[in-house]
Amino acid sequence: xxxxxxxxxxxxIQVQEGSQTRTLFRIRALVDIGDEVMADDLGxxxxxxxxxxxxxxAWVADDARVYGQAQVFGExxxxxxxxxxxxxxxxxxxxxxxxxxxxxxxxxxxxGMVSGNARVYGSAEVxxxxxxxxxxxxxxxxxxxxxxxxxGNARVYGHAQVHQESSVIGNGHVYGSTELWAGHVSGFGRxxxxxVLVGGSISxxxxxxxxxxxxxxxxxxxxxxxxxxxxxxxxxxxxxARVFGDAEVSDGAEIAGFARVFDCAEVSGASRVxxxxxxxxxxSVRDGSSVQGIxxxxxxxxxxxASTVNNDAEIYGxxxxxxxxxxxxxxxxxxxxxxxxxxxxDGDALIAGDEHVSGKTSHSPY
Numbered sequence: 060x061x062x063x064x065x066x067x068x069x070x071x072i073q074v075q076e077g078s079q080t081r082t083l084f085r086i087r088a089l090v091d092i093g094d095e096v097m098a099d100d101l102g103x104x105x106x107x108x109x110x111x112x113x114x115x116x117a118w119v120a121d122d123a124r125v126y127g128q129a130q131v132f133g134e135x136x137x138x139x140x141x142x143x144x145x146x147x148x149x150x151x152x153x154x155x156x157x158x159x160x161x162x163x164x165x166x167x168x169x170x171g172m173v174s175g176n177a178r179v180y181g182s183a184e185v186x187x188x189x190x191x192x193x194x195x196x197x198x199x200x201x202x203x204x205x206x207x208x209x210x211g212n213a214r215v216y217g218h219a220q221v222h223q224e225s226s227v228i229g230n231g232h233v234y235g236s237t238e239l240w241a242g243h244v245s246g247f248g249r250x251x252x253x254x255v256l257v258g259g260s261i262s263x264x265x266x267x268x269x270x271x272x273x274x275x276x277x278x279x280x281x282x283x284x285x286x287x288x289x290x291x292x293x294x295x296x297x298x299x300a301r302v303f304g305d306a307e308v309s310d311g312a313e314i315a316g317f318a319r320v321f322d323c324a325e326v327s328g329a330s331r332v333x334x335x336x337x338x339x340x341x342x343s344v345r346d347g348s349s350v351q352g353i354x355x356x357x358x359x360x361x362x363x364x365a366s367t368v369n370n371d372a373e374i375y376g377x378x379x380x381x382x383x384x385x386x387x388x389x390x391x392x393x394x395x396x397x398x399x400x401x402x403x404x405d406g407d408a409l410i411a412g413d414e415h416v417s418g419k420t421s422h423s424p425y
Contacts, residue, residue: 061113064088064102072104074126076144081106081126092116103137169204213244231261242273
C-alpha cells in the first residue's frame with residue numbers, strides 16, 4: 060500500500076486479456092488528490108499499484124479499468140468505463156473517458172483526450188491537445204498531436220502523422236506515411252502513401268496518394284490526385300476527375316467531371332478543365348481559360364488569356380490560343396500556330412505551321 064490510495068481486496072472484478080484472466084481491485088483514496096478527489100473517495104479498478112502512480116494527481120475514477128503493464132501517471136485521468144491495458148501509457152494531463160480503450164504500446168500524453176468508443180492501440184501516440192472520439196481508431200505507428208481531432212468512424216494508421224488543427228472525421232482514412240498539417244479529411248476520403256495535405260480538404264469519396272501534395276486546395280466527390288501531382292492555392296478537383304503524373308493545378312483552377320490533367324501539364328489562374336477534356340504533356344492552361352467537352356490540349360501547347368477550347372478540338376505542338384479566343388467543334392491547331400485577339404475557330408478547321416489567326420472565324424481545312 061502507498062500513501063495515496065489503497066487496493067480494496069473485497070471489491071474486485073475479473074477481466075480477460077488475451078488468454079489471461081486478470082483480477083482487478085477497486086481503489087480508495089487515502090488523501091485528498093487535487094481538488095476533485097477527496098480522501099475515502101472510491102475510484103475505478105487497477106490490477107496493481109504499478110498501474111497508477113503513487114505520486115502526483117493521476118487518478119482512475121468511476122468504473123474505469125487499468126491493467127496489464129499499463130501505467131497512468133502525472134495528472135492523467137482515466138474515467139467512466141474507459142479501459143487502459145497492455146503496455147499503454149497515459150501521462151501528463153491526458154484524459155481517457157466514456158467507453159474509450161487504449162492498449163498495446165500506445166501513449167497518450169500532454170492534454171490528449173480519448174473519448175466515446177474510440178480506440179488507440181499498437182504503437183500510436185496522441186499528444187498535446189489532440190482529441191480522439193466517436194468510433195475512431197488510431198493505431199500502428201500513427202501520431203496525432205497539436206489540436207487535431209479524429210472522430211466519427213475515422214481511421215489513422217500506418218506511419219501517418221496528423222498535425223496542428225487537422226481533422227479526420229466521417230469514414231475518412233489516413234494511412235501510409237501521409238502527413239496532414241491543418242488538413243481535413245471527411246466523408247469516405249482517403250489519403251495514403253507519402254502524400255501530404257496542408258491546409259486543404261479531402262471529402263466525398265476522393266483519394267489522394269503516392270507523392271501527391273494538396274496545399275490549401277480541395278479534392279472532393281470521386282476525384283483522385285496521385286503520383287507526384289500538386290494541387291494548391293484554392294484549386295478544386297471534383298467529380299470523377301484525375302490529376303496525376305507531375306501535373307500542377309493551382310490558383311483557383313477547377314478540374315471537374317471526368318477530366319484528366321497529367322504528365323507535366325499545368326492548369327492555373329482560375330482556369331477550368333471540365334467534362335471529359337484532357338490536358339497533358341507539358342501543356343498549359345492559364346488566366347481564366349476553359350477546356351471542356353472532349354477537347355485535348357497537349358505537347359507544349361498553351362491556352363491562355365480567358366480563351367475557350369470545347370467539343371472535340373485539339374491544341375498541340377507549340378500552338379498558342381490566347382486573348383479570349385474560342386475554339387469549338389473539331390478543329391486542330393498545332394505546330395507553332397497562334398490564335399489570338401478573340402478569334403473564333405470552329406468546324407473542321409486546321410491551323411498549323413506558323414499561321415497566325417487574329418479575330419476571325421475559319422471553317423476551311425488547312
